[in-house]
Amino acid sequence: MSNAAANHAPNQIQSNAAITAIGSYVPERRMTNSDLEKLVDTNDEWIVRRTGIHERRIAAEHEFTSDLCIAAIQDMIDRYAVSVDDVDYIIVATTTPNAVVPGVASLVQTRFGIVSCGAVDVQAACAGFASSIQLANGLILSGMCRKILVIGGETLSKVTDYTDRATCILFGDGAGAILMEKDTAGSGGVTAMYSTTDGSLGHQVYLSGLAPSIGEHPLQQNGRLVQNGQEVYKWAITQVSEGITNMLTQYGIQPDDIDWFVPHSANMRIVDAICERTGIAKERALTSMGDYGNTSAASIPLALDRAVRVGLVKPGQLVLLYGFGGGLTQAGVLIRWSMQ
Numbered sequence: 001m002s003n004a005a006a007n008h009a010p011n012q013i014q015s016n017a018a019i020t021a022i023g024s025y026v027p028e029r030r031m032t033n034s035d036l037e038k039l040v041d042t043n044d045e046w047i048v049r050r051t052g053i054h055e056r057r058i059a060a061e062h063e064f065t066s067d068l069c070i071a072a073i074q075d076m077i078d079r080y081a082v083s084v085d086d087v088d089y090i091i092v093a094t095t096t097p098n099a100v101v102p103g104v105a106s107l108v109q110t111r112f113g114i115v116s117c118g119a120v121d122v123q124a125a126c127a128g129f130a131s132s133i134q135l136a137n138g139l140i141l142s143g144m145c146r147k148i149l150v151i152g153g154e155t156l157s158k159v160t161d162y163t164d165r166a167t168c169i170l171f172g173d174g175a176g177a178i179l180m181e182k183d184t185a186g187s188g189g190v191t192a193m194y195s196t197t198d199g200s201l202g203h204q205v206y207l208s209g210l211a212p213s214i215g216e217h218p219l220q221q222n223g224r225l226v227q228n229g230q231e232v233y234k235w236a237i238t239q240v241s242e243g244i245t246n247m248l249t250q251y252g253i254q255p256d257d258i259d260w261f262v263p264h265s266a267n268m269r270i271v272d273a274i275c276e277r278t279g280i281a282k283e284r285a286l287t288s289m290g291d292y293g294n295t296s297a298a299s300i301p302l303a304l305d306r307a308v309r310v311g312l313v314k315p316g317q318l319v320l321l322y323g324f325g326g327g328l329t330q331a332g333v334l335i336r337w338s339m340q
């Protein structure tokens with residue numbers, strides 16, 4: 001059963017936190033569909049038709065999630081001439097941290113020598129980046145923080161089972177970073193949020209840890225991502241479509257009001273089905289799975305940054321970021337774009 005308890009206050013949020021800079025990074029090494037043909041019984045035609053994925057990036061042996069996150073932040077600093085020295089908080093969304101402790105956020109803090117800030121990792125799988133924006137927005141709205149670094153970064157290749165053709169064709173590595181600050185112009189920023197979770201389906205996609213099972217569901221302890229693709233697929237097209245529709249209804253937004261829709265890039269067929277069910281035009285969907293595969297917490301900032309780089313996203317436009325996946329959890333944020 002779906003739990004939408006977080007959504008009792010559908011009033012539009014006032015005085016928002018806005019995205020003021022963005023950057024991204026993907027590792028150099030490409031893994032194409034024909035490379036995968038050499039590893040498992042699959043083919044380019046099947047992968048493209050069933051997922052929309054052509055290739056993905058794979059981190060080098062010595063490259064870990066913190067390295068990708070740091071490179072994404074550096075890209076942001078270089079392009080926007082911003083400083084991260086004075087951020088109040090670093091929030092890293094990741095399912096593939098370098099270590100369980102310390103978190104990736106602490107490694108980022110050390111690398112940039114940020115003198116005084118909070119540092120947390122958020123583990124909400126493919127909903128991690130949108131969830132982190134929700135948290136950052138809350139900290140800024142409360143007045144307790146002025147400037148927050150939010151990063152989505154993954155090295156999923158390090159936990160992918162390259163003998164399982166149903167999962168290894170999907171996943172890739174990458175990172176995207178944004179700065180969030182109070183919207184001083186009063187014209188933009190996060191204007192709505194939505195979350196819903198169905199933990200009873202959590203065993204349908206997992207990366208095992210300490211416990212041998214989730215409830216009565218035993219987990220494979222192989223240190224690899226395991227999923228029941230068909231069940232996750234069904235949940236995504238039904239429950240995620242319903243979640244998006246609920247969110248839009250609660251805030252009085254019509255599907256046509258959305259200029260850009262940035263869903264988690266799980267599978268192109270899932271995105272198409274969500275668009276059909278919610279009434280959001282497919283042409284407004286920005287995705288990153290074609291070139292990068294499913295990069296979990298990094299997929300949304302990678303797709304967003306690509307669109308920002310080519311000038312597609314303009315001030316005043318309404319952008320819906322919507323993450324969904326492991327948990328099974330969903331998180332959406334609606335942003336009135338204010339960045340030039």
Ligand code: UT7
Nearest residue numbers: 041042043046050126165166169229230232233266267325
């Ligand atoms: O972000 C994390 C959350 N995860 C997801 O969003 C994943 C959601 N699920 C999916 O994207 C899809 O379910 C998959 C891409 C994983 C699989 O696509 P599908 O259309 O659901 O395929 P299927 O599992 O129904 O399998 C259809 C057939 C099977 O063969 P038979 O039993 O019909 O003979 C599979 O064995 O396709 C076979 N198959 C493959 N064939 C060639 C499965 N994987 C492959 C493959 N290449 N890589």
